[in-house]
Amino acid sequence: MTLKSLFLSLGSMLTSSEAASLANQYGDLAIAQTREAPLEKWPSPSQNRYTIHLEHPEFTALCPRSGYPDFGTIVVDYCPSEWVVELKAFKLFINAFRNERISHEAVTNAILDRLWEELAPQGIRVIGDFTRRGGVKTVITVKKGDVSDFDAYQPNPL
Incomplete structure (x- = not known):
């Protein structure tokens, strides 16, 4: 349905x-x-240095080799400069990968590249924490800019 x-x-x-x-x-x-469209973004409400932490626990995409679904959590930490991403736009952007054949490494980098380009943050980290396939757990971390304010990530044990 x-x-x-x-x-x-x-x-x-x-x-x-x-x-x-x-x-x-x-x-x-x-x-x-x-x-296809630019992400909806809003002006940052403060000039202070602060960190935004986003988690999308329902990520899905298709394995580029088998076509079977991959599942995971996408975690984004960023220190905004002028812009913050609107949360519904973020959710829809992440959901847009659900029918795409893309590797864990490629999708994690693609998410970082798009957010870096559109938000121009001081620093950003994107983590793809994927559920096990064939007994193998994959956690991909991509960083750009000043990421010194971000806490250590604790992977999902599943």
């Missing part, structure tokens, strides 16, 4: 146009648009 059909099945709670609008806001259309 697609998200759109789920919303449409809610019947009297939502009109068809309201349900379709929600499905477009959060479903396939929103994810596809996020992949």
Whole structure:
């Protein structure tokens, strides 16, 4: 069942146009648009040096070799300069990889590169903490800029 059909099945709670609008806001259309469009960002509310920690525990992509799904948690720590990423935009950006055949290393670097380019933070670290496949645990860490403020990462034991 697609998200759109789920919303449409809610019947009297939502009109068809309201349900379709929600499905477009959060479903396939929103994810596809996020992949191509610039990320929504907001001005940083402070000139102080501070750290933002984001975790997306529902990451999925496809193994480039087998096509089977890979699962993991994407962790982003960054010290903003002028911009912060809007959280829904971040979620949709990460979800945009769900049907892409991409390696753990490539996706972790791609996430860092896009956030570095669009947010221009003082420093950023992206960690791809992937669930085991074939008994092998993979944790990829990519850093750029001044990352001295970031705490040590504790990998998910799964």
